[in-house]
Amino acid sequence: MDWPEATRYKAVISAQRHRQEIIQDLYTTRDGEPGGMIMELLQSFNRSTGRAPERIIFYRDGVGESQFHNVMVTEMARIRSACNTMKYYPSFTYIVMQKRHHTCFFPATPENVLRNGNIFPGTVVDTHVCHPHEFDFYLCSHAGTKKTEYRLLESDCIPKA
Known part of the structure; x- marks a missing residue:
């Protein structure tokens, strides 16, 4: 929330269904309504800084190599939908970590x-x-x-x- 110092963060947690690779609540709530984790983070960023983010760095863990493309395409579409809904148009970096x-x-x-x-x-x-x-x-x-x-x-x- 305070780039370039990078000392303040906002965490949002959502439980996944068993064996579900794609994060379900990025753009919609459990009820299917617009909202979700990304919109909550964007609103929090706006309250904290008074502006829209210029870039979003999305760290992702727990994706099997065979699912990389499908997970990235689906999740990025949901992240972009949330940003578009709030009239934010940042650049994105999508990083997948794997042990x-x-x-x-x-x-x-x-x-x-x-x-x-x-x-x-x-x-x-x-x-x-x-x-x-x-x-x-x-x-x-x-x-x-x-x-x-x-x-x-x-x-x-x-x-x-």
């Missing part, structure tokens, strides 16, 4: 390894192993808790010029 417990990264050099053999927290991988056409990346957001055996492979070494 990849079976993806492993190993440091390429001994200097880039923690004592337990893991990569440093804050490591971002955004080339080579990512989707060739979509903007995706891997983030190691915190230190790994399990010990990883570290072996420097010859193929990991960069030849000296």
Whole structure:
């Protein structure tokens, strides 16, 4: 609610039905009436700042890879409908977070390894192993808790010029 400081937030909670990927209450209430979570957030933003938001960053979690497109298209349509109803026309950034417990990264050099053999927290991988056409990346957001055996492979070494 206070960009660029980003220290004040408004939270809205809505229970989902079991195995339902798409958020139902973004634009309408449970009764099917216009309202919903986005309109509540927009009204709260307007009360707090006295203006409409210029951009909306929508973080989304819990979407299976096979459902990415369907969820994004449906949810963005509902978010835009809520904004249009209130005569707000912000730009959007739609971000889907996904945990990849079976993806492993190993440091390429001994200097880039923690004592337990893991990569440093804050490591971002955004080339080579990512989707060739979509903007995706891997983030190691915190230190790994399990010990990883570290072996420097010859193929990991960069030849000296």
